[in-house]
Amino acid sequence: MALADSYDAFLCDLDGVVWLGHDFLPGVVETISDLTAAGKGFCFVTNNPRLAPADQAKLLQEGGIDIDDRQVVTAASTLIRLATERHGQGAPVLAIGTSSFKNQLANGGFEVLPHDDPGSAKAVLLSGHLGFDYQELKLASMLVRGGADLIATSADPTMPMPDGLWPGSGAILAAIEVASGKKATTTGKPAPALYEAGLDVLGRPERVAMIGDRPDTDIAGAQAIGLDGILVTSAGGASRDPSTNNTVPDHRIDSLGDLLT
Numbered sequence: 001m002a003l004a005d006s007y008d009a010f011l012c013d014l015d016g017v018v019w020l021g022h023d024f025l026p027g028v029v030e031t032i033s034d035l036t037a038a039g040k041g042f043c044f045v046t047n048n049p050r051l052a053p054a055d056q057a058k059l060l061q062e063g064g065i066d067i068d069d070r071q072v073v074t075a076a077s078t079l080i081r082l083a084t085e086r087h088g089q090g091a092p093v094l095a096i097g098t099s100s101f102k103n104q105l106a107n108g109g110f111e112v113l114p115h116d117d118p119g120s121a122k123a124v125l126l127s128g129h130l131g132f133d134y135q136e137l138k139l140a141s142m143l144v145r146g147g148a149d150l151i152a153t154s155a156d157p158t159m160p161m162p163d164g165l166w167p168g169s170g171a172i173l174a175a176i177e178v179a180s181g182k183k184a185t186t187t188g189k190p191a192p193a194l195y196e197a198g199l200d201v202l203g204r205p206e207r208v209a210m211i212g213d214r215p216d217t218d219i220a221g222a223q224a225i226g227l228d229g230i231l232v233t234s235a236g237g238a239s240r241d242p243s244t245n246n247t248v249p250d251h252r253i254d255s256l257g258d259l260l261t
């Protein structure tokens, strides 16, 4: 019996499981095609908000994975929902992140303030980006010290890339938390919101496993809400980061293809 036979559907991480950077990992497209052909449900849940869910779905579709846009849920869509609940539609915010992240916030209804006049911000909404600098650290921490809410897409310390582990949103968030003296709310894994959104997409079948490469986020968050966690240890994935190894997964596989063996 193959491991996949034990489950009706899968929540599946993207970075380090399906792709690294822009490169699909070997065998992934074929495995997902075989599993969906066998009737297994798939929803991709990612802490990576650099692209909107529909844009990440497009990359998967172009790679040969037959899904619709609803089957990708990101930490940014969860963040938009939470920040809207707390501060209302149209709230002025300081956004720190990629231009895509800022566009998603603007499309989500927020007034994204210019960095040279952020004084009225009710919240600092953060997602890691490669251009983070001292000026952003200063702006964010001073606003949070003055009472602005601090919400981040994730506390991931690293992100897996083809040449190794790059600093993740959590590394940037830590700098702001230290400088402001306040702790953020995070919306990505291991917080339950992203899993719950994925389970809604899957139609809440009985036997669901989360497939991921980070024990401390993917696996720990899944187990906390009663799902099995399958750890993928593929080369370059975050499972190789020793800081992530405090959680014991229900299953451990080298690559997604091992689900079929």
Ligand SMILES: [Mg+2]
Residues within 6 Å of the ligand: 013, 014, 015, 016, 017, 212, 213, 214, 238
């Ligand atoms: Mg990952």
